[in-house]
Amino acid sequence: DTEVTQTPKHLVMGMTNKKSLKCEQHMGHRAMYWYKQKAKKPPELMFVYSYEKLSINESVPSRFSPECPNSSLLNLHLHALQPEDSALYLCASSQEVRGPYNEQFFGPGTRLTVL
Amino acid sequence: QQQVKQSPQSLIVQKGGISIINCAYENTAFDYFPWYQQFPGKGPALLIAIRPDVSEKKEGRFTISFNKSAKQFSLHIMDSQPGDSATYFCAASRRSGGSNYKLTFGKGTLLTVNP
Numbered sequence A: 001d002t003e004v005t006q007t008p009k010h011l012v013m014g015m016t017n018k019k020s021l022k023c024e025q026h027m028g029h030r031a032m033y034w035y036k037q038k039a040k041k042p043p044e045l046m047f048v049y050s051y052e053k054l055s056i057n058e059s060v061p062s063r064f065s066p067e068c069p070n071s072s073l074l075n076l077h078l079h080a081l082q083p084e085d086s087a088l089y090l091c092a093s094s095q096e097v098r099g100p101y102n103e104q105f106f107g108p109g110t111r112l113t114v115l
Numbered sequence B: 001q002q003q004v005k006q007s008p009q010s011l012i013v014q015k016g017g018i019s020i021i022n023c024a025y026e027n028t029a030f031d032y033f034p035w036y037q038q039f040p041g042k043g044p045a046l047l048i049a050i051r052p053d054v055s056e057k058k059e060g061r062f063t064i065s066f067n068k069s070a071k072q073f074s075l076h077i078m079d080s081q082p083g084d085s086a087t088y089f090c091a092a093s094r095r096s097g098g099s100n101y102k103l104t105f106g107k108g109t110l111l112t113v114n115p
Helices: none
Strands: A004-007 A010-013 A018-025 A031-037 A044-050 A053-057 A064-070 A073-079 A087-094 A110-114 B004-007 B010-014 B019-025 B033-038 B045-050 B056-059 B062-067 B072-077 B086-095 B101-105 B109-114
Touching: A004 A087, A010 A018, A018 A031, A018 A087, A031 A064, A031 A073, A044 A064, A044 A073, A044 B101, A053 A064, B004 B086, B010 B019, B019 B086, B019 B109, B033 B062, B045 B056, B045 B062, B045 B072, B072 B086
Parallel strands: A010 A110, B010 B109
Antiparallel strands: A004 A018, A018 A073, A031 A044, A031 A087, A044 A053, A064 A073, A087 A110, B004 B019, B019 B072, B033 B045, B033 B086, B056 B062, B062 B072, B086 B101, B086 B109
């Protein structure tokens, strides 16, 4: 299984809501990533987990809170978001993060709209 | 500061033609150069990648040419097909904090292959 799955596919939330994005992989990968992608832009790295520990936080606002419950699951908890946070949120995984040749497999993304 | 410069921003090619997308980088610490293909509404998918000790890599109709001294690399798509119409991102990987590596993406090229 070489697939990264993400749920939900679409999410609409108000600025006072709390919601969570979920990501799952069963490739035995030990590194998982959250990216944010605005329309017609490249993915921007938000967080990296390596062996279930947060290893990179790209100075993301605290209204985004990542969580890695186990090696197969990655969550992104959302609270008090702003309309400018509307974007495609991508999850990715790779075998390792310690090494340059870490092929990253991306999920299909969650299209988030903040009203 | 854009660390990986990609051109052109958009490209229109006739079916059967050759599509060429170019990328350039400044930081010699980059040591892995993947290309990702992204269809609308989907996550990026790894297309082909090259290490800096190799000058060319070919997989089917897709070829990466790498010029280490010029710090440039390019993607060639031979016999371009309408199904190749997508956004293509070049990327480069380098060490970032401790033993972690992360990808830096180019801005993307929207390829349209006309039938």
